[in-house]
Amino acid sequence: MITREEIRETLLKLFEAETGEPLESLDDDQNMAEQLGLDSVDMVSLIMQRERHFKIRLSHEELASAVQVGQLLEIVEQKVNAPKEAAPSGDGPSQKIAA
Numbered sequence: 007m008i009t010r011e012e013i014r015e016t017l018l019k020l021f022e023a024e025t026g027e028p029l030e031s032l033d034d035d036q037n038m039a040e041q042l043g044l045d046s047v048d049m050v051s052l053i054m055q056r057e058r059h060f061k062i063r064l065s066h067e068e069l070a071s072a073v074q075v076g077q078l079l080e081i082v083e084q085k086v087n088a089p090k091e092a093a094p095s096g097d098g099p100s101q102k103i104a105a
Contacts, residue, residue: 009088013060013079020055024048031046042075060086 018032019041029042036045044052049069057063062085072078 008060008082008083010079013082013086014075016059017056017075017079017082020059021051024052024055032075034074034079036075038072038075038078040074057083062086 014032018029021044022029025048026042035071036042038049053064053069060082064081064085068081072081095096
């Protein structure tokens with residue numbers, strides 16, 4: 007299980023790498039566009055980096071609702087810590103359809 011603070015630290019590093027500027031912290035109430043100065047190109051790049059790093063997919067609705075850092079942390083935390091669906095193993099009994 008990945009904690010919210012571990013996700014916050016990773017996001018902080020991704021933000022710094024994208025903007026080229028050091029950030030002291032990421033507070034939950036910070037607006038990503040207004041207070042962090044991220045434009046739409048920065049956001050797209052960061053989305054792709056987050057998805058790759060955490061091995062998750064974020065929907066358009068989730069992204070649209072994540073205006074503040076805390077909202078994004080919540081979404082990523084839920085996705086990262088969600089139970090993984092079991093893939094079919096093929097070990098179960100096979101069913102044959104009679105012709």
